[in-house]
Amino acid sequence: MTEMDNQEEIIETFDLFDDWLQKYQYIIDLGKELPELDAKHKVDKNLLAGCQSQVWLIHEYKDGHLHFYANSDAAIVSGLIALVMTIYSGQTPQYIVDTDPDFIELIGLSSHLSQTRSNGLNAMIEKIQSIAQAHLN
Numbered sequence: 001m002t003e004m005d006n007q008e009e010i011i012e013t014f015d016l017f018d019d020w021l022q023k024y025q026y027i028i029d030l031g032k033e034l035p036e037l038d039a040k041h042k043v044d045k046n047l048l049a050g051c052q053s054q055v056w057l058i059h060e061y062k063d064g065h066l067h068f069y070a071n072s073d074a075a076i077v078s079g080l081i082a083l084v085m086t087i088y089s090g091q092t093p094q095y096i097v098d099t100d101p102d103f104i105e106l107i108g109l110s111s112h113l114s115q116t117r118s119n120g121l122n123a124m125i126e127k128i129q130s131i132a133q134a135h136l137n
Contacts, residue, residue, distance in 0.1 A: 006087050007103040014107040023112075024076065031078025034085075037071040050123030052116040053077045057124065059131055065090055066132055070124070080121050088128050096132035101125055 017023045041058050048055040053074035060067050068089040070081045087103070088096050104110050110118060 007101075007106070010083060010086060010103045011106050020108075020112055023107075027079030027083070028075045029079070030082035031072070031075055031080075034071060034078055034082050035069065037069060041069070042071070048120070048124055048127055051077070051120035053120065055081065055120065055124065057127060059128075061093075061135055065092055066096060066128075066135065068128060068131075076117065077120065080117070081124065084121070084124055084128065088125075088132075093132040093135040097129055097136065 013026070014023055017026060037056055037058070042056050046056040046058050048057050048070075051072075053072050055070060055072045055077060057068065057070040059069070066089070068085055070085065072078045072081060083103070084101065087099065087101060091099075104121070113121065
């Protein structure tokens with residue numbers, strides 16, 4: 001899938017909902033589908049700075065692709081993680097560095113998140129892109 005395929009799929013899915021209560025419920029449902037991180041990964045070194053909720057983020061580099069795994073202790077944040085993983089996990093470092101998460105603005109998410117959640121979402125994306133950048137060097 002290409003960058004816009006992934007993002008267009010998210011945009012099209014969100015267009016199916018009539019209001020933000022339904023969209024929030026969908027985001028929460030996505031978060032429930034995230035695979036649980038093993039307790040050994042839920043340590044301070046894997047905690048993402050800049051998030052109000054606890055977010056643990058790990059990655060592995062395999063066959064030229066970065067795979068990200070993350071969990072949160074908050075339902076909405078877990079759903080946001082799932083959306084971000086749809087775009088970035090399993091992609092090449094170059095793709096990750098080159099791909100802006102345009103869907104956030106296009107589905108109206110940026111105007112429906114609290115400032116702290118928005119900051120956390122941005123922190124997660126910046127961390128993922130930073131990890132990808134490190135694999136380019």
